[in-house]
Structures are given as structure tokens and as C-alpha cells.
Amino acid sequence: MSWKFWQKTKEDKPRKKKTRSREWLDAIVFAVVAATIIRVFFIEAYTIPTGSMERSLLIGDFLFVSKVNYGARIPMTPVAFPFAHHTMPLTGTKAYWDGVQWKYRRLPGLSDIKRNDVVVFNYPQGDTVALEQQDIDYYQMVRSEGWKEINTRYTVVSRPVDKRENYIxxxxxxxxxxxxxxxxxxxxxxxxxxxKPTGQFSYEVTFKTPDVNPAVFEDIGFNISNDINSVDPTTCYFNGSELMMDQVRKLDFVKSVKELSKPEGQREADIFPFDKNRNWNVDNFGPIVIPKKGWTVKLDSVNMPLYERSIRIYEGNKLEKSGNGWLINGKPADTYTFKMDYYWMMGDNRHNSLDSRYWGFVPEDHIVGKALFIWMSFDSNAKFFHKIRWSRLLRGIH
Incomplete structure (x- = not known):
């Protein structure tokens, strides 16, 4: 048999047709790979779970977050279950394997982060988590109850940067x-x-009469159960935007509207940098210099409470106190030059937001992307036919 005859016979032989199950499997694999590439490098859906950004963003808003604007971050924990962040939905087990860890790298982006951008990022203090109390900051629990108590009572785990909770x-x-x-x-x-005009603050409102119809405030846009706390028949505490409070001031039965803030010098223990020598609180703090790549800071008792975590945890140095000075990676040092840029993030709902006032700086390797627009919005408290907030659909985020 000649070579050409054998080759022709092989080419003419009909290929075995794929089974329906094989076709479905190939289609699913392709869809998962394509969706993963889009999610990692281009755009990702995100849900607003808390009211920390109200009224700029509402609970139940579904956003698209761009990975392209600031440059897509190359996965740092590449071995992971598709579409699961850090925990498997049914089993509650880890959705990733941290045996392989890649260095932080980011593709070129369209722009740098600008002031007032709405940004999605990994929670900086999410490196350590008590699994039974994931809604509470581990470090806050340790400061309150002690390291031994928390680590004995709960299952404490560590998470890589890209597997920490997403915040906006x-x-x-x-x-x-x-x-x-x-x-x-x-x-x-x-x-x-x-x-911002859509941001919220706390106010004390005094009425001229105890006979006040709550429906008036619902018409302005307040949620009676969430935004208004009644102290007595003539005094209420409101949480609202400046525009909403301007309408409250115009009501003929309102006697006064007073903006509320903590007094200067009244220290709050959970305010960054948790330094007993700084009498800072949620409304009064600073000044604080945000670290910049290439910026050199002096290592002294004034600066170390602010920058110790960034040097040790975020930039991966071994930092030790040695007499009156410091050792960085075993060598004496009186200054440190930062390797990354950092950012200061705050919620628009100023008195109901866990933000940089409580945990400090956000390193650049924690940045996920820029919030672009709302593609869907649901109001869980509304009646069935009014659950969709039609006015918010396809609304840009500013």
C-alpha cells in the first residue's frame, strides 16, 4: 500500500460525532473560561450589601465594576473555584488554594485613581478572619477582648490579598x-x-409640636425605621443628605435642625491608628500623610503608629523594635521608603460607614476596580410591583 493511498484513506474516514453530553460539556467549559477572563480582566458585577455609601449607592444596587480603568490586577491566588470569591456557597469551605501565590502585578490602565472616584477594593484588615464572626473585624475583637480569648473561642484563618472581602x-x-x-x-x-450632595450625615431635629405626621418625612425620601430615631415627642435624630435636611428645615412645624458631630478631643479607641496619644474620633482626626511610592518616612514614635502596619503587613517586611530604634528585616533603620501607593477611602454615609477612619490606608495591590454604573436595583422593603427601582437603572456613578 502506498503512502498516498493510506493518507487519503485516513482523511476520508468520517470523524466520530460528539455525543450530546460532550457538546454540553465543551460549551460549559468554554462559557466558564470566557466568563472568567471577562470577570478578571474587563468587568465584574458587584452588589451593595450595606448602607455605608447611601444615598449615592443604595442597598440592593447592582453595579458593574471596571477592571480596565485602573488596569486589571493579575490574579495573586490563581488556583481557585470559578465565580466563588473566598468561600464555597454550599459547603462553606475555602474556594481557593493558597499553595500557589503570585506577586502583585497589574496591567496598564486607562487612568490613575482620582479623588472622589468610587472604588472597589479588598478589605485591608481582612488578612485575618474569625470564621464564626466574619461580619466583625478580627483586630477590633482582639483590641476589645484580647488575642488569646478570640483565638481560643473562634476558628481564625488568614486570607491572601485578592481573597479578602470586597468593599466599596x-x-x-x-x-x-x-x-x-x-x-x-x-x-x-x-x-x-x-x-457630596448624595452623602448623609447626622442631625438633631426639634419640633414645635409633638403632633407630627411621619408620612411627611417619607415623602421627602426618609426611611422611617432606618433614618429617624425618636427620642421624645418633640426631638428626633435624622440621618440624611443636606438636600433632604433643607426640605426638613422648611417644614412649618420644625423648630431647629442641628448638625451632629463628636466633640474635638474626645478619643474613640477604634479610630485609626488606635494610638492613646492621639485624641481622634470619627469626626475629628489628622492630619495624616498618605504614603506614596518612593516617599521616605522617619521611623519615630510619632509616625510608627500610622505606618507600622503598612511597612510590616502590606509591604511584607519583618519589623522589630530594638531599644530606642527599629530593625527592618534584621537591619537597623531610622527611615523607610514605601514601595506602593496608598489611598484613603470613606463612605458617603459618614456616621454609618466602616472605612479608613477605622483601618487606615488602602494599598494599591488591594484595588479591584472602578464602579461604573448601576445595571439593576431592588428595594427589598417595597411591595412586589415596586421592588425594582426603575429610576436607578443604567445610572452612572459619580
Whole structure:
């Protein structure tokens, strides 16, 4: 038999047809691979679970988050179950294998992070988690009850950077900025930055009469159960935007509207950097310089409470106290030069937001992407036919 005859016979032989189950399997594999590539490198859906960004973003908003704007982050934990973040939905077990860890790398982006961008990022203090109390910050529990108590009572695990909880906040300060806050008003580089019109603050409202119809406030946009707390028949505490409170002031039965903030000098133990020598609180703190790549900071008792975690945890150095000085990776050092840019993130709902005031800086390797627009929004408290917030669909985020 000649070679050409054998080759022709082989080519003419009909290929075995794929079974229906094989066709379905190939289609599913292709869909999973394609969706994963889109999710990792281009765009990802995200849900607003809490009210920390109200009223800019509402609970039940579904967003698209762009990975392209700031440059897609190459997966740092590449071996993971598709579409699961850090926990498998049914079993509750880990959805990733941290035996393989890649260094932080990011593709070129369309722009840098700008002030007032709404950004999705991995929770910086999510490196350690008590599994039975995942809604509570592990470090906050340790400060409150002690390391031994928490680690004995709960199952404590560590998570890689890209497997920490996703948060969404507004970027108040970028690398190199100096941020401070006084009486609830943020200043960036010495310039006061008013809260966005959609942001919320706390107010004390006094009425002229106890006979007040709550429906009036619902018409303005308040949620009676969430936004208004009654103290007595003539006094209520409101949580609302400046525009909403302007309408409250115009009501003929309202006697006064007073903006509420913590007094300056009244220290809160859970406010970053948890330093007993700084009498800072949720409305009064700073000034704080946000670390910038290439910026050198002096290692002293004033700066170390602010920058110790960034040097040790985020930038991966072995940091030890040695007499009156410090050792970095075993060598004496009195200064440190940062390797990454950092950011200061805050929620628009200023008195109901767990943000940089409680855990400090967000490193650049924790940045996930930029929030683009709302593609769907559900109000779980509304009646069946009104659950979709039609006015918010396809609405851009500013």
C-alpha cells in the first residue's frame, strides 16, 4: 500500500460525532473560561450589601465594576473555584488554594485613581478572619477582648490579598495627599471638601409640636425605621443628605435642625491608628500623610503608629523594635521608603460607614476596580410591583 493511498484513506474516514453530553460539556467549559477572563480582566458585577455609601449607592444596587480603568490586577491566588470569591456557597469551605501565590502585578490602565472616584477594593484588615464572626473585624475583637480569648473561642484563618472581602467606598485622598477632618468636614491638602450632595450625615431635629405626621418625612425620601430615631415627642435624630435636611428645615412645624458631630478631643479607641496619644474620633482626626511610592518616612514614635502596619503587613517586611530604634528585616533603620501607593477611602454615609477612619490606608495591590454604573436595583422593603427601582437603572456613578 502506498503512502498516498493510506493518507487519503485516513482523511476520508468520517470523524466520530460528539455525543450530546460532550457538546454540553465543551460549551460549559468554554462559557466558564470566557466568563472568567471577562470577570478578571474587563468587568465584574458587584452588589451593595450595606448602607455605608447611601444615598449615592443604595442597598440592593447592582453595579458593574471596571477592571480596565485602573488596569486589571493579575490574579495573586490563581488556583481557585470559578465565580466563588473566598468561600464555597454550599459547603462553606475555602474556594481557593493558597499553595500557589503570585506577586502583585497589574496591567496598564486607562487612568490613575482620582479623588472622589468610587472604588472597589479588598478589605485591608481582612488578612485575618474569625470564621464564626466574619461580619466583625478580627483586630477590633482582639483590641476589645484580647488575642488569646478570640483565638481560643473562634476558628481564625488568614486570607491572601485578592481573597479578602470586597468593599466599596469613595476615594477621599490619593497617594501623597494630607487628609484631616474637623467637626465632620474633611480637608485634603488643607482644602475643605464638602460631603457630596448624595452623602448623609447626622442631625438633631426639634419640633414645635409633638403632633407630627411621619408620612411627611417619607415623602421627602426618609426611611422611617432606618433614618429617624425618636427620642421624645418633640426631638428626633435624622440621618440624611443636606438636600433632604433643607426640605426638613422648611417644614412649618420644625423648630431647629442641628448638625451632629463628636466633640474635638474626645478619643474613640477604634479610630485609626488606635494610638492613646492621639485624641481622634470619627469626626475629628489628622492630619495624616498618605504614603506614596518612593516617599521616605522617619521611623519615630510619632509616625510608627500610622505606618507600622503598612511597612510590616502590606509591604511584607519583618519589623522589630530594638531599644530606642527599629530593625527592618534584621537591619537597623531610622527611615523607610514605601514601595506602593496608598489611598484613603470613606463612605458617603459618614456616621454609618466602616472605612479608613477605622483601618487606615488602602494599598494599591488591594484595588479591584472602578464602579461604573448601576445595571439593576431592588428595594427589598417595597411591595412586589415596586421592588425594582426603575429610576436607578443604567445610572452612572459619580
Amino acid at each position: 467606598k469613595r476615594c477621599i485622598g490619593i497617594a501623597g495627599d494630607t487628609v484631616s477632618m474637623k467637626a465632620g468636614l474633611v480637608s485634603v491638602n488643607g482644602k475643605p471638601e464638602k460631603l
